[in-house]
Amino acid sequence: MTDAATLGIAAGVALGVWLLVLAVLAMATRAREPHAAPATMDLGGDEPPAVVNLITNDWAVGKEAVPATLIDLAARRVVGFEHVGPDQFAVRVPDRRPDGLTSYETQVYDHVHGLASGGVVPCEALTTGPENESKQWWKRFRTAVSEDARERGLSRPRWARAHLLVLGVLAVAPAGLAAGAFAALPSHASSSKSDDNPVLGVIFVAVVLWTVLMAIPQAMRAERDTPAGSASAARWLGLRKQLGGDDHFADQPPGAVAIWDRLLAYGAAMGVAPGAVRILPMGAESETEAWTAYGGRWRVVHVRYPQRFPPGWGRSAAAAVALGLVWIVPGAFVAYGMGSLLTRQSDGAGRLIAVVFFAAPLLALAYGADLLWRGVADIGRRAPVEGQVLRRREVHRNNDSGTVAVYLAVYGGKGSDVRALRCTPAVASGVDAGELVRATISPHLGHVYSVERLGPMVSTQTGS
Missing domain, CATH: 1.10.287 (Helix Hairpins)
Incomplete structure (x- = not known):
């Protein structure tokens, strides 16, 4: 067996050991699910709704934390909601920002204030800008909430320094051995280059491979629980259990904060007040997520747009x-x-x-x-698909000169995922998001033969 093969096998064994240690540490550091306390109407503590969202959502800040923060500002009389029409609200915001707000509450206040004209902004206009700007805005908000939770002792980083030190030391072996295996491969270079020193090349390759390996745990960064955080989350989950059992609470609009006070903000943060959240589109409209009440209850549906998999999706x-x-x-x-x-x-x-x-x-x-x-x-076979169009997405040529295809995400009312149908522009002509349709497709390839419009527009935000 050649030196290159021996070093390659050793590198593979070392990589296996490193991956095993990474898997063990990943399992040991994953956030543990807290056990909910008995149902209660009492608040679980003095944490802001955004922090409550983090500790009751598998220690990850969810998008509901942003509208929940705005509702909480209304409950504390920092801003106000005005009912301006059926399922339409506006936010009234004062010119002077009050003291005592957290950094992420200040971020929400400043965003709303910046959009206001004459101190008023329609809720429909609360989006945080184009997708790139919205991502940056959301990253700042999420980071600030995580830092607040850590300062309160409710959360901590997934990877401690000791974890990264162990992984970093162990990663030296597979990176170094793999670099050595590359250097030991037979070379057909001329004899004039036979005296070149390969050490620097080996070191360079080893450093690159080590960096790639250490990027894996960095990509798995997250928050995890603390004993205080688990105890607090249990109390808040007791409140969520109580609020979630009230069918009327789920349909309450943002203006109902005048009745429910901060309970509506905490309900929004914990996902049991979709009626309030869906009217406050504080973010870029997601092409991959959509609120809908089609099927009997409000839910978030995840939309996928197949291209390579499953093979042939949309083809005849x-x-x-x-x-x-x-x-x-x-x-x-x-x-x-x-x-x-x-x-x-x-x-x-x-x-x-x-x-x-x-x-x-x-x-x-x-x-x-x-x-x-x-x-x-699929030869000779057709199947009907009936539901609400949650998203319409057009695919353009590279030069944007024309539409090549149209994706229609037709949701049938069951489950939390939908695979968008790929149609020709002619078949999808005149069909918009929110409409009720019946599509005739092939069962395995999803090839769309026709799309029949069944009813009037249904708002994917308000459901009416």
Whole structure:
């Protein structure tokens, strides 16, 4: 066995050990779900609604925390809600910001104040700007809430310094061994370069690989519970249990804060006051999430827009069969050639490299086979899909000169996920978000033959 193969195997073993330690630490540091206290109408403490959102939402700040903060400011008479029409409200905000607000409450106040004209802003205009600006605004808000929760002793970072130190030290082995394996691969360089010092190259590759490995736990950063946070969350969950059992509470608009006071803000933060939250669109409208009452109760539905998977989504049966063969035929020839190459490899490192390259045509064969099966299974078959269009998304050419396709997210009223249908512009013509429709599609590929409009527009924000 060559030095490169030996070092490569050692690097693989070391990487396996590192991944095992990472998995153990990830399990040990995940946020634990608190047990709810008995149902009660008593507040769980003096924490602001945004912090309550964090500790009752698996220690992650949810988007409901923003409108909950605005409702809480109204409950504390910092701002006010005015009923201006059916399911329409406006926020009245004073010119002078009061003292004693947290940084994220100040952020919400300043945002509303900046939008106001004559001290009033319609709730429909509360969005936090274009998507890029909205992301930055949301990041600042989420960070400020997490910092407040930490200062209160209710939350802590997932990774302690000791965890990162252990992972960093252990990552040196797979990174260094893998770099050494690359350096030990046979070289066909000219003899004039045989005296080059490879040490700097090995160090550089090792540092790059170590950085890549340490980026994995950094991507898994989150908040986790503390004993005080779990105890506080249990009390607040008791309040959520009580409020969630009141069918009328879920439908209360923001103006009902005059009756429910801060209970409405905390209910919004804990997800049991959707009637108040949906009227306060404080964020960029998400293409992947939508509020709807279609199906009998308000819920958030997650929308997916398939492109490569499942294979052939939106294509006709004939097109899927043809495209499947396009994937299968060349994939089979390449797989056959790579298989022959694999059998002729006696060197361990060469065989390993051949196996890696052999996987690519196998994946192409699997993709093509799935595509072919879906096409054959959908020949002559049609199925109706009836529901509300939650989102309409157009796909344009690279130069924006025309619409190539239209995605319609038709929600049937069950579950919390919907796969958007990919239609031709002609089929989707005249169909807008909020309408009730009946689409005729193929069952496996989701190819849309027709879309029939059934009823008037239904607002995906208000449900009416």
